[in-house]
Amino acid sequence: MGYQNSFKVFLCLSVIFLFSMKIMVLEKYFEKINFTAFSIHSPYNIQLNVPLDNEFKNERMSFGGHNKPENCIALQKIAIVIPFRNRESHLKIWLHNMHPFLQKQQADYGIYVIEQHGNLPFNRAKLLNIGYKEALKEYDYNCFIFSDVDIIPMDQRNLYRCSTNPKHMAHALDKFNFRLLYATLFGGVVAFTKEQFLKVNGFSNLFWGWGGEDDDLYKRVITAGMQIERMNNIISKTKAIPHKRDPGNEDNPKRFV
Ligand SMILES: [Mn+2]
Numbered sequence: 001m002g003y004q005n006s007f008k009v010f011l012c013l014s015v016i017f018l019f020s021m022k023i024m025v026l027e028k029y030f031e032k033i034n035f036t037a038f039s040i041h042s043p044y045n046i047q048l049n050v051p052l053d054n055e056f057k058n059e060r061m062s063f064g065g066h067n068k069p070e071n072c073i074a075l076q077k078i079a080i081v082i083p084f085r086n087r088e089s090h091l092k093i094w095l096h097n098m099h100p101f102l103q104k105q106q107a108d109y110g111i112y113v114i115e116q117h118g119n120l121p122f123n124r125a126k127l128l129n130i131g132y133k134e135a136l137k138e139y140d141y142n143c144f145i146f147s148d149v150d151i152i153p154m155d156q157r158n159l160y161r162c163s164t165n166p167k168h169m170a171h172a173l174d175k176f177n178f179r180l181l182y183a184t185l186f187g188g189v190v191a192f193t194k195e196q197f198l199k200v201n202g203f204s205n206l207f208w209g210w211g212g213e214d215d216d217l218y219k220r221v222i223t224a225g226m227q228i229e230r231m232n233n234i235i236s237k238t239k240a241i242p243h244k245r246d247p248g249n250e251d252n253p254k255r256f257v
Pocket residue numbers: 148150243
């Protein structure tokens with residue numbers, strides 16, 4: 001790696017280091033620190049009133065919904081995979097909010113929306129497996145964030161990055177009063193490095209209809225000898241866009257089998 005590239009990696013690391021410092025000292029010393037130079041602010045100002053008729057535009061975006069930081073080289077290459085069917089309005093809101101969010105976090109990322117065709121019950125887990133495979137055909141991703149289309153972080157400090165263990169990122173939802181519903185909950189948004197995802201052999205393809213695939217993934221993580229990581233409840237505050245259950249996504253009667 002040439003001098004220039006090493007310097008860029010150093011720059012990137014410095015930003016991430018300072019960023020984590022901010023999190024560490026935040027509660028006690030917040031008033032003494034000015035981090036505006038990095039344009040990282042919390043809470044994140046989510047916009048739900050997004051024009052739904054126009055095509056989404058973001059000036060920093062390159063073809064295929066990919067973006068990377070201009071002035072440094074990111075250590076993680078992140079594929080965000082979204083399982084999808086009949087949720088155009090949520091997708092527009094998600095994209096409108098998440099592109100600027102990820103760009104402020106200096107992420108090298110691509111977004112993959114995997115749509116299920118036909119009227120069979122929704123198979124969220126299989127769509128996510130497909131997204132993992134398809135994303136790797138395009139770029140050397142080493143981090144995968146599997147996210148529902150209606151979940152948006154409320155705090156800019158909620159780093160969309162992978163960690164040393166699989167990470168659960170939707171444990172403090174507004175609709176559940178920002179509380180973890182049960183200790184083994186592992187749904188909504190989860191982050192795996194490529195190695196972690198291979199270690200659990202991905203999701204199960206067998207869950208048709210609502211529920212169970214996330215609990216199955218939790219068991220896979222534990223069986224593989226890993227733990228679940230969660231950031232604290234303040235940083236992890238997350239908005240879930242309210243909606244009724246979609247037709248074609250009825251409870252999977254075999255979800256507890
Ligand atoms: Mn939902």
